[in-house]
Amino acid sequence: MLHTIKSEIDLDAPGKHVGYLRLPHSVHRSAYGWLPIPIASIKRGEGPVFIVSAGSHGDEYEGQIIASSLMRDISPDMVNGQIIILPMLNFPAADAGTRTSPLDDGNLNRLFPGVQSGTPTQVIAHFVEHILLAKADYIVDLHSGGSSLLYDGANMMALEPRDAEEEARVIGLLKAFGLPRAFLYQPNSVNITAAARRQNALCFLTELGGAGNVDKAILQQGRQGLLHLMGFTGVLSGSLVPESAPAEPQLMSIDRLTHYAYANHRGIWEPLAQLGDEVQAGQPAALIHFPDEPLREPQVVTFDGSGQVICKRATARVKRGDCLFQLAAKRLGLLDI
Structure with a gap:
């Protein structure tokens, strides 16, 4: 399948590789230009494929910091499988510090499964679902309240499980992530959680504070929980994996109509x-x-x-x-x- 996004790095190559996804963008000042979406692939041996993404909404900063730090800190000898990290997934929005892209007003987490030849945000969504998520076993998409909302502390989210077997698996993973609250919510076909489910991957979101700021304690909890989860899945080992999760989470549900x-x-x-x-x-x-x-x-x-x-x-x-x-x-x- 031909995609308009081209990766500078080989996503199948062993070792640590850092570069950009090139999203073609022809404008007056740059007729043959492209937009740089940062990406890292760290791959060694056999094991799960684990994606960490942030910057789906460009005014949510906590995840961008956590994902960038993981790009620096994780080395191939710590990995069993593959870790793919994207700290500014909707680069135009993250570069502008806005929730949606200034190029097309695109809200990346409302545009899945995307359009291969569509607007820039639609193209990103299509690449994520059909190329990246097609490889993945797990994805953690790091969010916060952004400029307009403030969440109470560090929270994580997942889709309502479809059966008892999936419920037990999801609950175990949420406990390993270990942020203070875990929210289960109904599927929405245009979100990345539904995109991951279509590609047989498990997706977890965070909501880490917000209000256009970064809180040190929330940031530390988010990083600790993510690293502990990565250790629990077996994709990461070594000194970076914390001995414990940040908290014993309270499981909660969100009702789209009344909450x-x-x-x-x-x-x-x-x-x-x-x-x-x-x-x-x-x-x-x-x-x-x-x-x-x-x-x-x-x-x-x-x-x-x-x-x-x-x-x-x-x-x-x-x-x-x-x-x-x-x-x-x-x-x-x-x-x-």
């Missing part, structure tokens, strides 16, 4: 709940204020579902449809598997 609260007007929002709070359906979540109409009473936003507040909007100005809160509900017992 989000949205602004219902344009204005300035006042939160009536904070990260970590337990809330109930019908409970007031926020007030929307209207300083340009100072005599107008604020509008109340209520929670549609019950659960724990795991994420909140990071900025005060809102428009109708902006996400204010995300909830998750505890699932008891499954982490005892």
Whole structure:
């Protein structure tokens, strides 16, 4: 199959190789130009293929730091199988520090399975699903809240398992990753988790803080958990693998229909709940204020579902449809598997 993206490195060659995926991009200042997507392949012997990606959303910085550090720190003698690392997967977005690509407004994690001859972000999605994920056993795609959202600490996510056997496997891997919370959620065909499932790979996401900042403790937890997971799968060994995971995770579920609260007007929002709070359906979540109409009473936003507040909007100005809160509900017992 012909792809418009060309890799500078041989993804099948043993050893450590670092270079760029070349995404052709013809513009006025550079008629025959290409965009450089950084990539590393570290391969030795037999074993699983493990992908670490970050920068799917360009304003999420924690993962870019973790992935870049792994590119420097991992050597071939530590690897049993192959580790592929991409710290700026949607390079145009990561280079600009924006959630979506400035070239096509593409949100990479909403464009799978991609289009081989489409816009730049569609082409990246197609290459990831049909070339990289086709090789993979595991992928960890590192995310955070970005500029507009703030997650409560370090979190990990996976698709709802399809049967008991997959559930036991996924729960074991989440325990090995060991971030404080693990969220299970329903499939969405345009996300990288669904793309991985189509290619028979297991995908885990992180949500590491956010608000356009980097928190030292969250960063350390994310790196420790990822390295411990890589050791658990057998792809990584040696001194880089921590003795333990960062935490014993609380398993939770996210309901796409009821676990989000949205602004219902344009204005300035006042939160009536904070990260970590337990809330109930019908409970007031926020007030929307209207300083340009100072005599107008604020509008109340209520929670549609019950659960724990795991994420909140990071900025005060809102428009109708902006996400204010995300909830998750505890699932008891499954982490005892």
